[in-house]
Amino acid sequence: MNIYLCFLYIGYSLRHYEISLPWSLSVLPYASFLVMLGKELADYKKRIETPLSFYWDFYCLLSVTAVISYLWKLDLAWNLITPIIPLTLGAVTGTLMVFRLSVWIRNASTMFSNIFTKVGRETYVVVAFSQVTVMCINYLFTLNPLLKYAILVIVLILLKYLKDGINRLVRIKIL
Structure with a gap:
């Protein structure tokens, strides 16, 4: 636990004294600290994972988040x-809220659970290409957000199938 607090204090001090290291280090x-805290939360997974019989905990987490x-913005990219x-x-409350929502979706709907599971397996495509795709769409077009993100989803789906095609072509899972 001391190492957790040490990382928290160092992170706070770097921000407080506006010490900027290269490459946002x-x-x-x-x-x-957040990763280690997440590991601690994962140890409580079984207690958190119980099916939602009452929704008050989800709504409390949603409200706090x-x-x-x-009121504030947590942005690690800009420290x-x-x-x-x-x-x-x-x-923490946002993470727990998403986890509780995931448990509810898994228990309530097999179809939606399977869809999110398949999307989760494509995290690389989503992370690697979503920001670039949004920036290209913004540069080329002036669109309302709903249409812009609909195009983003279509592009990401196409990129997923392109990735799968490349993997089949080279007969190795490279992506």
């Missing part, structure tokens, strides 16, 4: 991690 201590997200206590609380 100044965010690493706080990001490491929404209020914190409205915006202060105020550290509410932003860390928001990160």
Whole structure:
């Protein structure tokens, strides 16, 4: 636990004193703290994973996350991690909220659960190409957000099938 607090303090200090390291390395201590905190939360997975019989816990998590997200912005890319206590609380409640929602979807609908499972297996495509695709769409077109993200989903689906085709062609799973 001391190492957790050490990473938290180092991350906070780098932000507080506006120490900027090359390649945004100044965010690493706080990001490491969040990863270690996530590992601790994973140890409680069985207790968190019980089916939702009451929705009050989900709505509490949603409310706390929404209020914190409205008031402050956690942005690791720009090392915006202060105020550290509410932003860390928001990160934890947001993570738990998404986990509880995932458990509910898994238990409520096999179809949606299977869709999200398949999308989850394509995280590489989503992470690698979504930002570039959105930037290209913004550069080429002026579209409303709904249409822009519909195009994004279509492009990501096409890229997934292109990736699968390349993998079949070379007979090795390279992507």
